[in-house]
Amino acid sequence: MISNFISKGINGMPTIPGDKSISHRSIIIPSISNGICEVNNLLKSDDVLHTLKAFKSMGVDIIENKKKIIINGKGLNSLNESKDEIYLGNSGTSARLLTGLLSNQRFKSVLTGDKSLSNRPMNRIANPLIEMDAKINTTNGSLPITIEGGNLKAIDIDLKIPSAQIKSGLLLAALNIKGETKITEHKITRDHTEIMLESFGADIKIYKKDNKKIIKIFGQKELFPKNIDVPNDLSSSAFFIVSALINKNSHIILKNINNNPTRNGIILALKKMGAKIKLLNERKNNNENICDIEVKTSNLNGCDLGPEFADLMIDEYPIIAVAASFANSPSIFRGLKELRIKESDRLKLILLNLQNCGVDCKSENDDLFINPSQKYEIKKNLIQTDFDHRIAMAFCVMGTRIGPLKIKDAESINTSFPTFISEFNNLGGNIF
Ligand code: S3P
Numbered sequence: 001m002i003s004n005f006i007s008k009g010i011n012g013m014p015t016i017p018g019d020k021s022i023s024h025r026s027i028i029i030p031s032i033s034n035g036i037c038e039v040n041n042l043l044k045s046d047d048v049l050h051t052l053k054a055f056k057s058m059g060v061d062i063i064e065n066k067k068k069i070i071i072n073g074k075g076l077n078s079l080n081e082s083k084d085e086i087y088l089g090n091s092g093t094s095a096r097l098l099t100g101l102l103s104n105q106r107f108k109s110v111l112t113g114d115k116s117l118s119n120r121p122m123n124r125i126a127n128p129l130i131e132m133d134a135k136i137n138t139t140n141g142s143l144p145i146t147i148e149g150g151n152l153k154a155i156d157i158d159l160k161i162p163s164a165q166i167k168s169g170l171l172l173a174a175l176n177i178k179g180e181t182k183i184t185e186h187k188i189t190r191d192h193t194e195i196m197l198e199s200f201g202a203d204i205k206i207y208k209k210d211n212k213k214i215i216k217i218f219g220q221k222e223l224f225p226k227n228i229d230v231p232n233d234l235s236s237s238a239f240f241i242v243s244a245l246i247n248k249n250s251h252i253i254l255k256n257i258n259n260n261p262t263r264n265g266i267i268l269a270l271k272k273m274g275a276k277i278k279l280l281n282e283r284k285n286n287n288e289n290i291c292d293i294e295v296k297t298s299n300l301n302g303c304d305l306g307p308e309f310a311d312l313m314i315d316e317y318p319i320i321a322v323a324a325s326f327a328n329s330p331s332i333f334r335g336l337k338e339l340r341i342k343e344s345d346r347l348k349l350i351l352l353n354l355q356n357c358g359v360d361c362k363s364e365n366d367d368l369f370i371n372p373s374q375k376y377e378i379k380k381n382l383i384q385t386d387f388d389h390r391i392a393m394a395f396c397v398m399g400t401r402i403g404p405l406k407i408k409d410a411e412s413i414n415t416s417f418p419t420f421i422s423e424f425n426n427l428g429g430n431i432f
Contacts, residue, residue, distance in 0.1 A: 001392075003397075009244070014254065014424070015423060016232040018231070020416050025196050027062075029197065032223065038068050042230055046415045047090060047416060050087065050088045057082040060074075086111050090387065097168050099126065113143045115387075120341060122138050135147070157181070167215075171194070184214055185214075196228075198287070199226055234257050235390075253280075254295070270300075273303045278293070305320075318393075322395070324370040325359045325370060336367065347363055349384060350394075356380040358377045359373070385410070389415045
């Protein structure tokens with residue numbers, strides 16, 4: 001796929017699809033609740049469809065309409081053994097959350113994934129579950145994973161690795177454990193699971209102590225059903241936001257975007273860089289913050305982002321690195337260790353591809369340094385993505401300024417944003 005240079009800017013109101021993290025949870029939690037849940041605006045991307053298929057294969061009654069899905073949950077112990085292995089494609093969220101949930105069901109499950117997912121670390125979720133007596137066998141710490149479901153014991157868990165996927169996997173396991181499971185988090189991670197579990201009536205208490213977040217969950221309480229309106233995805237919006245910022249004569253409005261404070265680092269960071277971004281109609285839906293976002297072409301300054309930003313915007317470094325390449329001063333992004341084990345080694349690919357685009361950048365101790373210039377001379381116009389959707393979309397945006405750039409394995413975009421190319425071209429993009 002090729003993303004070409006554009007001269008007239010990005011203008012209009014793209015339709016951003018439903019949030020990926022919330023969409024996964026909007027299948028998982030209703031499937032183990034007690035009653036009928038209608039889910040509107042579910043993201044129908046490859047990753048989420050793998051979660052949907054997994055629950056259908058475990059016997060959950062799910063009806064898919066054009067606009068909504070209807071899930072008829074039958075309770076915490078209603079899932080049945082899937083007759084086949086559960087294939088989760090590229091989706092780390094499905095893999096970590098399902099490992100937790102399935103470790104105390106009364107049957108055996110085998111989880112598999114594509115080449116990229118099969119290289120990602122799974123001990124981070126398996127080890128705390130094994131401490132709770134789970135019987136999990138990984139393949140050298142990765143997928144395929146075999147889970148012999150059984151009773152787990154309630155324990156106190158200190159979450160050393162900041163990860164919403166680990167936290168959520170443990171919370172889903174705890175739902176079906178007798179007694180109190182306590183999770184202590186040292187750093188902020190996205191809290192969609194806690195928000196949704198509270199609204200489904202889980203027995204959950206959340207409070208702060210000594211700058212740490214404590215979550216206590218008392219298991220074996222059935223969840224009641226609730227309808228869900230999935231808000232639109234800020235991470236997907238970020239590609240449009242940065243395109244508008246770095247291209248002359250641009251003006252876009254994005255509607256109904258999730259602006260959860262555990263995840264809005266990209267907005268804070270871009271504002272720190274001088275971006276003309278306005279949040280409009282700020283409101284709440286099911287305890288998730290929602291807003292509309294107006295963005296205009298801006299002169300960006302470079303910025304120094306500490307590791308606390310990595311907690312709030314880990315998925316947005318590929319695209320903010322593109323923004324920083326068009327700022328009028330250097331940027332430093334610190335503490336990006338977790339970027340190395342996402343859908344690809346994102347730190348490596350950001351560096352490799354920016355350098356091939358002619359950008360002066362380097363990394364030292366997991367910090368990323370970008371020294372922007374007025375004009376770039378492309379050294380190699382083939383973008384290596386290692387099948388990582390966010391690298392592919394970030395370099396489509398890069399292409400709007402310096403293209404043509406050839407994006408390898410761009411089908412990966414379907415994992416999170418199947419309509420990206422048509423929405424982008426509708427606004428003035430030139431991808432073919
Ligand atoms: C996600 C959590 C984050 C994020 C991923 C989605 C989630 O991963 O990078 O894209 O839905 O819980 P970690 O939990 O590994 O930080």
